[in-house]
Amino acid sequence: MVRMVTATELRPDTYAWPVEAERLEVKAGRRHLAVNGLDLRLGTGVHGLLGPNGAGKTTLMRALSTVHRPSGGRLTLLGTDATESRSLRPLRRRLGYLPQHFGFYPRFTVREYVEYMAWLREMPKAAIPGAVQRAVERVGLTDRADSRLKSLSGGMLRRAGIAQAIVNDPALLLLDEPTVGLDPEQRVDFRTLLRELGAESCVVVSTHLVEDVVAACSNVVLMDQGKLVWQGLPADLTRFGEQGGTGDSAAERGYTTLLASHRSAK
Amino acid sequence: MTTHIPSPALESYVAADPGLDDAAVWAVEVHLENCAECRARMAEMAAPPLLALLDDVQVAIDRGVRSGPGPVRRHPWRRMVHRWAVWSVVPWIVTVLSAVLAAFLLDRQFPERPSLVLLLAPVAPLAGLAVAWSRRSDPAWEITAGTSRAGLEMLFRRTVVVLATVLPPLALAGWRLGMNPALWLLPALTFTAATLLLGGRIGVDRAAAVLGSAWVLVIVVPAITSADLPVVIRSESLPVWALAAVIGTVLTLLRAGDHQRAPR
Numbered sequence: 001m002v003r004m005v006t007a008t009e010l011r012p013d014t015y016a017w018p019v020e021a022e023r024l025e026v027k028a029g030r031r032h033l034a035v036n037g038l039d040l041r042l043g044t045g046v047h048g049l050l051g052p053n054g055a056g057k058t059t060l061m062r063a064l065s066t067v068h069r070p071s072g073g074r075l076t077l078l079g080t081d082a083t084e085s086r087s088l089r090p091l092r093r094r095l096g097y098l099p100q101h102f103g104f105y106p107r108f109t110v111r112e113y114v115e116y117m118a119w120l121r122e123m124p125k126a127a128i129p130g131a132v133q134r135a136v137e138r139v140g141l142t143d144r145a146d147s148r149l150k151s152l153s154g155g156m157l158r159r160a161g162i163a164q165a166i167v168n169d170p171a172l173l174l175l176d177e178p179t180v181g182l183d184p185e186q187r188v189d190f191r192t193l194l195r196e197l198g199a200e201s202c203v204v205v206s207t208h209l210v211e212d213v214v215a216a217c218s219n220v221v222l223m224d225q226g227k228l229v230w231q232g233l234p235a236d237l238t239r240f241g242e243q244g245g246t247g248d249s250a251a252e253r254g255y256t257t258l259l260a261s262h263r264s265a266k
Numbered sequence: 267m268t269t270h271i272p273s274p275a276l277e278s279y280v281a282a283d284p285g286l287d288d289a290a291v292w293a294v295e296v297h298l299e300n301c302a303e304c305r306a307r308m309a310e311m312a313a314p315p316l317l318a319l320l321d322d323v324q325v326a327i328d329r330g331v332r333s334g335p336g337p338v339r340r341h342p343w344r345r346m347v348h349r350w351a352v353w354s355v356v357p358w359i360v361t362v363l364s365a366v367l368a369a370f371l372l373d374r375q376f377p378e379r380p381s382l383v384l385l386l387a388p389v390a391p392l393a394g395l396a397v398a399w400s401r402r403s404d405p406a407w408e409i410t411a412g413t414s415r416a417g418l419e420m421l422f423r424r425t426v427v428v429l430a431t432v433l434p435p436l437a438l439a440g441w442r443l444g445m446n447p448a449l450w451l452l453p454a455l456t457f458t459a460a461t462l463l464l465g466g467r468i469g470v471d472r473a474a475a476v477l478g479s480a481w482v483l484v485i486v487v488p489a490i491t492s493a494d495l496p497v498v499i500r501s502e503s504l505p506v507w508a509l510a511a512v513i514g515t516v517l518t519l520l521r522a523g524d525h526q527r528a529p530r
Binding site for chain 2: 062065066067068069085086088089090092093095097098099101102103104105108111112115116117119120121122129145146164
C-alpha cells in the first residue's frame with residue numbers, strides 16, 4: 001500500500017523559531033531565580049548550551065521541557081505558549097527530553113522502557129514497535145535491546161536515555177549532559193547522530209565539554225548566572241580563542257575569554 | 267485503478283529508458299505497487315540476468331529469516347503492568363496492610379473500644395499516594411512529568427492502583443466486624459480527593475503529611491486516650507462525608523491540570 005501523507009504532515013510551520021524566550025525567569029527551588037531574564041531564539045539545528053556550574057543550564061532545560069513552569073517572561077515552544085497549561089498536551093507529544101539525572105525503572109528491558117516512553121508521549125499504537133526498534137538501532141543498543149536496564153553499564157544507560165528521547169521523532173529535542181559516561185568511540189557516533197537529528201529538528205544539548213559543541217553543534221549558546229552571554233557559530237568561538245584566554249584548545253580559550261569579558265563588564 | 271499501464275510505457279520503464287521522465291516513472295511505480303496484473307506483465311518483460319538476481323536475493327532473504335534472530339515476543343501482560351503499576355509504592359502498601367490487619371485484630375479483641383479500623387481508614391491511602399507522587403521515590407519523575415500523559419491520566423491511573431490495593435483489605439476487615447461500608451469508604455475517598463487537590467498546590471507528599479497528621483492529632487489521639495467513639499466516624503455524620511467526597515472528587519478532576527508540572 002502507498003502510505004497516505006496527511007495534511008498535518010504537509011502543513012508548513014506557523015512559527016519562526018522552535019524556541020523563543022523573552023525575559024524568561026525560572027526558579028530553581030522556592031526562591032532562587034536560576035534563569036533570570038533570558039532572551040533566546042533557537043532555530044532548526046543543533047544548539048550547544050555551554051556555561052559554568054550554576055549558570056542555570058539544567059533549570060533552563062527543565063523549563064524548555066515544560067517540567068517546570070516559568071515564573072516570569074514569555075516562553076514559546078513550537079509556536080505554542082508553554083506557560084499555558086491547557087495547550088501543554090499536544091505540545092508535549094512533539095518534545096523529547098533526556099534529563100541530567102536520568103531515572104529509570106531497573107526491571108524494565110531497554111525495549112520495554114523505550115516503548116513505555118513512546119506510550120507516555122501518546123504515539124499511535126501501531127507506530128510504537130517500529131519506532132522503538134529504530135530508536136534502539138540509532139543509539140547502537142540493538143544487541144542489548146532485551147536486557148534489563150539494571151544490567152547495563154553507565155554509557156549504555158545513557159544511550160537508552162537518548163533512545164527514549166528520540167523515539168517519537170521530536171520537533172524539539174532536549175538533551176541534558178548526554179555524553180556523560182560515553183567512551184570516545186561512542187561520542188563520535190553520538191555526534192553523527194546529533195548532526196542527523198539537527199537536520200530536521202531543533203536540538204538543544206547542554207554540556208560541559210567544549211569540544212563536543214565545536215564538533216557537533218551548528219550553534220553555540222553561552223550562558224552565565226541565568227543570562228545569555230553570547231550566541232554564535234562554533235567557528236566564531238574558536239576565533240575568540242585566538243586572542244588569548246586559558247584552556248587547551250582554541251575553543252576552550254574562546255569560552256574562557258567570553259566568560260571573563262562578560263564578568264568584567266558587569 | 268481504471269486503466270493499466272500501456273505496454274510501451276512499461277517496456278521503457280523495464281529498460282530504464284532515460285526518455286521516461288520522473289513524473290512518468292512515479293506514475294508507473296504507484297500503479298505497480300497496487301496492481302498485481304501489471305507486476306506480472308513486467309515480470310515477463312524482465313531480462314534473464316535480473317530474474318537471476320532476484321532469485322539470489324530471495325534465497326539470501328530466506329536464509330536470513332531462518333538463521334537470524336526471531337521476532338520479539340509480545341508480553342501484553344507485562345506491558346499492562348508497566349503502564350499501571352507504581353513500583354515505589356509496594357513497601358508502603360505492605361506497611362499499610364499490616365496496619366489494617368493489626369487494627370482488625372485489636373478491634374476483634376476489644377469491641378468496646380473505638381474502632382481502630384474506622385480511625386485508620388481515612389489515612390490508609392495517603393502513604394501510597396504520597397509515595398506514588400513523590401519525586402524522591404519515583405526515579406523517573408522528571409521524564410514522566412514532561413510527557414503528554416502526565417496530568418489527569420497519570421493521576422487517574424496511580425490513584426486507582428493505590429485505592430485498589432488499600433480498599434479491599436479495609437472492606438474485608440469492615441465486613442468481618444459487621445460495619446456499614448460507607449463508614450470507612452467515604453472518609454477514605456474524601457481524604458484521597460483532598461490530598462490530591464491540596465497536592466496540586468504544595469506537592470502530594472506534603473499534602474499527605476499535613477492531612478494525615480491533622481487527622482491523627484485531632485481525631486485519633488483524643489479517641490484513643492478518652493476511649494469515646496468520635497462523632498466524625500459515627501453513622502450520623504455520613505451525609506456530611508458523602509457530600510465532602512462528591513465535592514472533593516469533582517474539584518480534584520477540575521484541578522487535574524495542576525499535576526501536569528513536576529512538584530517543586
